[in-house]
Amino acid sequence: MSERSRTSIGRIWRRGLIVWVLLLAFLALSLFAAYAAPASWAAPINFGIAATQAVLVALLFMRLDRADTLVRLAAACGLFWLAILFALTLTDTLSRLANS
C-alpha cells in the first residue's frame, strides 16, 4: 500500500493518457484496416487489434500488471476455460463444416 501511495497524480495521469491515446490510435487503425485491407485480411487484423486493446485495458486500466498472482490466476482461468469451450465446440463445427 505504501508503495502505491507514492505514485503521484502526474504519474497516474501520464500513464493513463498514454494508454488512452494508444487505444484510440488502435481504434483508428482498425477502422482504416476494415476499409483498406483486403477482405480476407481484414478480420484477422481487426480481431488482432481488438485483442491488443483488450490486453491493454486489462493490464493497465484494470491493473493486472501489478495484481497479486492469485488475481492473475483468476483471470487466466477465465481465458483457459474459454479456450476449452471454443476448442472443443469448434472441433465439431469445423469438422462438420469441412464436409458439408
Next chain:
Amino acid sequence: MSAGGDLIEKTAERHLREPWDELGLAGDRAFAYQRAGATFGIWIFIASEVLFFGALFLLYTAMRLEHAADFAIAARETNIVYGTLNTALLLTSGLCAAIASQASEQKGLQRLTLWCLGATVLLGLAFMAVKGVEYSEDIEKHLLPGAGFALKEPATQLFFGFYWLATSIHAIHLSIGIALVVRLIWKEWREPGFLFESPQVEVAMLYWGFVDMIWIVLYPMLYLDGRAG
C-alpha cells in the same frame, strides 16, 4: 472458561463482526485483506463473465464460419459512425474509471476521484444515448429480425439476432456499471471520505473495465466485417 466468557462479552457489543476479525491480523493488514478479498472476488466474477460473453462470442464464431458471406452483407448495414463513436466514448470512460480507481487509493485525491467517477458516468450515459439513437434508426431500417426484415439472405437475420442480443446484453451490463458508480458518488456525498481506499471503488472500476473490454471485442464483430471492397 473464564477467558472464553470474557471474549464473548467483548464481542457482544460488536454484534456482527467481519469474518476476517480475529484472524490474528494487525488492524491495517486486516483492511488490506478486506480489499484484497474484494478485488479477488470481483476478478472471479469477471472470470465467470468471461465465459458468459465467451459463449456468446462462440455463437458468433460458429455462425460466421458457416455463413461468412451473409454475415459480411449484414455487417455492412450497421452504422459504423455510431459504432466507432461509441467505442471511443467507452475507451475514454475506461480511462476515467482507471484514474478514479487509482486516485481513490491516495489521500487528498478525493476530488479527483469524484470528478473521474462523474465523468465515467457521463460517458457511459452518452454511450447509452448514442446506442438509443442507433437502435431507433436500426428499427426504421427494418433491421429487426422477423417479418419485414430488410435483407433477403436468410443468415443475415442470424447476424442481426446476434447484434440485438449482444448489444442489449452489453447495455444491461453497462447500466449496472453506471448504477454502481452513481451509488459510489451518492455514498461519498452522504458520507464524505467514503471513497478513500474503499474497496468498492476498485470493485466497480474493475467491472467497468471488463464491460469496456467486451465492447472492444464486439466492435469488430458488429461493425467492421464486410466493409472492404
Next chain:
Amino acid sequence: MSGASSDASTLANPRELDLGLPVSYLAEGRSVASWLFTTDHKRIAILYALSITFFFFIGGAAATLVRLELFTPEGNIVGADTYNKLFSLHGIVMVWFFLIPSIPTTMGNFLLPLMIGARDLAFPKLNLISWYLNMAGGLLTLAAVLAGGIDTGWTFYVPYSTVFSNTFVTLAVLGVFVSGFSTIATGVNFIATVHYLRAPGMTWFRLPLFVWAMYTTSLIFVLATPVLALTLVLVIAERTFNLPIFDPARGGDPILFQHLFWFYSHPAVYIMILPAMGVISEVITCYARRRIFGYSFMVYALVAIAVIGFFTWGHHMFTSGMSPFAALVFSFLSFIVAVPSAIKVFNWTATLYRGQIGFESPMLYALGFLGLFTMGGLTGLFLASVPIDVHVQDTYFVVAHFHYIMVGASVSAYFAGLHFWWPKVTGRMYPESWARFAALLMFFGFNLTFFPQFIAGYLGMPRRYYTYPPEFQVWNVLSSSGAAVLAVAYLMPLGYLTWSLFFGGRALNDPWNATGLEWRTTSPPPRQNFFGNPQVLAPPYDYHPEATPPGDEPRIAEKGALT
C-alpha cells in the same frame, strides 16, 4: 487426539457439554426477521435446508406420479402432455433446486467456515442474496408450473423449446437463469473464503477433503454456470423476441445449443458428485477411525475431476449429428475423467483397511454410496463407449445410470452428511435405530427402483415415454414398486429428524469423537463459531496415527445424550 488443537483455555472443550456457555446461533434472535435478514452463514444454511427439502418433495411427488403412470404400458393416470410436464418438472426441480444446491449450500455454508476456522464466509451479505436469488428462481419455476407447466424436459432442447412448445417455457427458464446467479455468487464466496479466511496453520494440504470438495465445486459453479445462463438467455430471446439464434429455418444450428447446454451440464453433474465425495471422505474416516488413505491423491483427484470434467460434455451428443471425429475425441476424454473417480473409490476402500469400523447410520449411507457410485460410474463408461451409447442413448439405461449416481450416490451422501452433522447443527441427537432402518430401506428401495431400468434400457425402452411397448412392463412394475418403498424411506427421516428437534437428547459437542475444527466448538455453535482463535497444528483426519487405542470410538447416541 485432536488434529485441530488450540489455545486450550479459550476453546470449548470437546469432551464436555457446555452448559454454561453463551447462546448458540439458533437462540440469537427468534424473530422471523432475524432469520430472513441474517448474514450468519449457519442460519443461511438452515434457510437453504428448508428450501431444498421443500423442492425435494416437490420433485419427488412428480417422480411418484411418473412412476405410477409407468406401472402399465398404456397411458391411464395422466394425459400425455401432463406426463411430459411431470418429468420436466421432476428433472428441473431435482437438478437445479435440489441437488445442485443441496450439499454446497447447506453443509457447505454451515461447515466451510467452521472447518477452516473462520467466523463467516468472505461476503456474508452476498451469501444472503444468494439464498434470495435461489428462492426467487425456484418460485418462478413453480409459478410456471402453476400457470400450466413446462414440457421440454430439463434439457430444453431447441427448436422444440423455442419454436414448438406452447407451455410456459420462458418463465421456467427464467427461474433457472436466476438461480444460476445464486450459484455463481455462492461459488465466488466459497473460493474467496478458502483463499482468505483460513485460520493460522490451516495450510492447503491440511484442509479437510470436504473443504477441497467445496472449493472445486465452486470452481465449476463459477466457470460453467455463466454458459448455461447465456444459453437460457438465448432461449428466452428466441421465444419472446423472435430473434433467430438456433432456429434452423433461419440458418441456426440446434447442435450448437446442445454444445452450450452440455458445456454447463456435464460439469454440473460433477457439481452434484464432488460435494458428495467430500462428505463421504469425512464420514468414512470418522467411522473407520482411520486417516484417509492417500490424502494428496484425493485432493488431486478432486481437482482433476473438476478440470477434466469440462472436456467431456460431447458424450451426451454421440447420436445428435455431431461430427464423428468430435464424438471420438469426447469419448476418449470421458474415459480419462473416470480415472480420478477410480482413485477416489480405491482410496475410500483402502481407508477401511485396519480400521475400527462402526456402523452408525452415516456410515451405512457412506458404504451404500461406495457401491452405488461404483455401479453408476461404471455404467457411465458403457455410455462413454460410442457404439454402446448409440444403442442406449435416451433409453432407461441412461436414466438408471444417472439415478445411480445422483440418487444412489449423491442423495445418500446428502443423508450421510445430514445425520453426521445433525448434532452439530441442531444440538440434538436423532434416534439411531430409526436412522439405520431408514438407511437400509433406502438402499433396498433404491436398487429395486433403478436396477430394472438398466435392463429395460438395454432392451430398448426409450426414456420420456408415456406409453411403452408392453414387453417392458415387467421391469416397470418392479421399478414402480421400488419407488413406493423409496418414497416411504425418504419420508422417514423427515419424521424422525423433526421429532428429534423437540424430543431428541442433547448432543455433545463432539458426539462422534471426530477430528476437524467444526467439532471443536459447541453444538450448536455460537454466532461467532469459536471461542477464541482456532489454530491448526496437524493434518486432518488425525484419527489414530499408531495402532488404534482402545476406546477410540464415537460416543454413540446413548452416551452422547444428556438425558
Next chain:
Amino acid sequence: MLDALIPAFLRPESASVQAAKVDAIFIGLLLISSAIVLLVVGLVATFAIRYRRGSSAKRGEMPTIVSREFEVGWTAATLFIFVFIFWWAASVEIGAFSPPKDAIEIHVVGKQWMWKTQGPSGTREINELHVPVGAPVRLLLTSQDVIHSFYVPAFRLKRDALPYQQTETWFQATKTGTYHLLCTEYCGTDHSRMVGRIIVMEPQDYAQWLTRQPERDGLAELGERLFSERGCSGCHNAGSKVHAPSLAGIWGQSVPLEGGRTATVDEAYVRDSILQPERDVVAGYEPIMPSYEGKLSDGEIQALTAYIRHGTDRFDLIGSLNLAPAQNICAPGQTPPESAPNQSLRSPAMVPGAPASGDTPP
C-alpha cells in the same frame, strides 16, 4: 458365444451386423465391470467385517511407502483399462462408420409424430419401413419440425433427425422379422406414440413387395381435396389453432378414447368419427368436431377414408426439402449402376479439414 452368458430374456433381439458387435463390447464391459464391482464390494465387505469395531483383528500402522506405490499402481492400471476399452469401442465405431457403396438408400423424414420413409423407386411408407435382409441400407434422415431420433433397438441403431439438416447412418439386417422403430429424442406430446415397425423380408419377398406398392390412387387424391374443401384441414392440420388430433399416420393404430377404452382406426372407425364424432371422443380432446351426417355422401366418405389411410401429408419430401434424389438405388441382388457417389451427401469425414468437396468452407 459370449452372449450366451446372458439369459435370453435379458437380451434384446439382435438382428443386424452392428448388433452383434455392440453386444460383444457390451458383454466385455459387463465382465470388466462385474469384476470391478466384485472387487470393490468384496473388499469393502471384507474390511467391514474383519475390522468391525471391537474385532480382534490385528491393526497397526501401514508401512508408509505402500501408499504411494498403491496409488500409482491403480491409477496406471485403471488408465490402461480405460484406454483399452476406448480403443476397442472406437475401432468398432470407426469400422462401422461408412456404409458400403452399394447400400440401398432410404430417405427418412421425422415429423411430429410420425416417421415417413421413401425408399428405392419412390416407395413411400408411414411409420413403417420394409427392407430386405442381408443388404446394407443407408438412411438419410431429416426432420420437418423438431429433433427426432430414429431408433431400432434390434439393430442397435440410432440417429437424430434434425430440421433443415441431414444426418445419415446405415445398417444391414441379418434376420427377417418385424422390429420396433422408436423415436428417442423427446419431441412433444406424442413422442411416445411416434413408433413404427421395421419389416425385414427375404430379398425375393421384398422385390415382390416393391412391385405391389400402389401409387396413390385417384380416390385418395379426391379425399385430399375434400379434406381441405370440407374444412377438415382447418382443425386437423398441424398448424391449426383448434385442438384436434393429427390424423397423420393414425391408420391401423389404436387410439385411446375418453373413458379409458381404445379403438383401432379402420374404415368403420373413421366413418363413425365423421358421422358421429361425439360417440368415440379421443382422450384428451373436447368433443367439438361437428357431425357430417347428411353433409357427405358415402363416396366422399370413402375418399376421405382412403386419404386418411394413405397419409394425410403431401408426400413430396424430396422436393420440399431440396434433397438431392437418391442416386445409387438398386434392387437387392442387382449391381448398382455405376454411380458417382453423391458429393453433397457425403458423410462427414473423420478428419477435420479433410479436403472438402463442393463449396469450400469459409
